[in-house]
Amino acid sequence: MPASIDDLIPDAMQIRKEAALKEAEKADEYARLAAAVEAEKQALIDRLSRPSGKSETEKIQLASTVIQRAVRNGLTEVQVYRFPNTLCTDKGRAINQQEAGWENTLTGIPKEIYQLWADYLKPRGYRIGYQIIEYPGGMPGDIAITITWGE
Numbered sequence: 001m002p003a004s005i006d007d008l009i010p011d012a013m014q015i016r017k018e019a020a021l022k023e024a025e026k027a028d029e030y031a032r033l034a035a036a037v038e039a040e041k042q043a044l045i046d047r048l049s050r051p052s053g054k055s056e057t058e059k060i061q062l063a064s065t066v067i068q069r070a071v072r073n074g075l076t077e078v079q080v081y082r083f084p085n086t087l088c089t090d091k092g093r094a095i096n097q098q099e100a101g102w103e104n105t106l107t108g109i110p111k112e113i114y115q116l117w118a119d120y121l122k123p124r125g126y127r128i129g130y131q132i133i134e135y136p137g138g139m140p141g142d143i144a145i146t147i148t149w150g151e
Contacts, residue, residue, distance in 0.1 A: 049108035076150025092140040
């Protein structure tokens with residue numbers, strides 16, 4: 001049997017201190033995880049905002065593969081890319097408002113896809129669509145790029 005009641009029931013002040021330390025540890029871990037996620041997200045955005053490094057031939061071959069696969073599956077359109085609105089100079093506002101010249105707000109890979117379409121697919125009758133597909137907190141979020149060849 002314990003020597004005293006103090007061995008069985010700790011002081012309330014000590015328990016509060018221990019609980020506060022545990023909460024602080026949890027908060028620190030959450031902050032570390034949140035910082036890691038944010039750094040990873042920023043690295044992805046940085047990578048996507050730069051040119052892909054693919055040659056014109058590689059881009060055309062990739063587009064052909066994606067379109068042919070969609071056709072074999074009976075589709076008349078295919079979403080070819082999804083990207084965060086931060087890859088637009090206006091965070092997707094012009095796309096959301098369907099303003100003339102919205103394509104001038106594109107950067108990085110989304111801009112490359114638009115240029116590939118304008119140079120090679122548009123003359124062959126393909127259409128392209130950039131559309132906000134997510135509205136977190138009521139604000140424009142991710143944007144999808146769709147290539148269409150059907151009616």
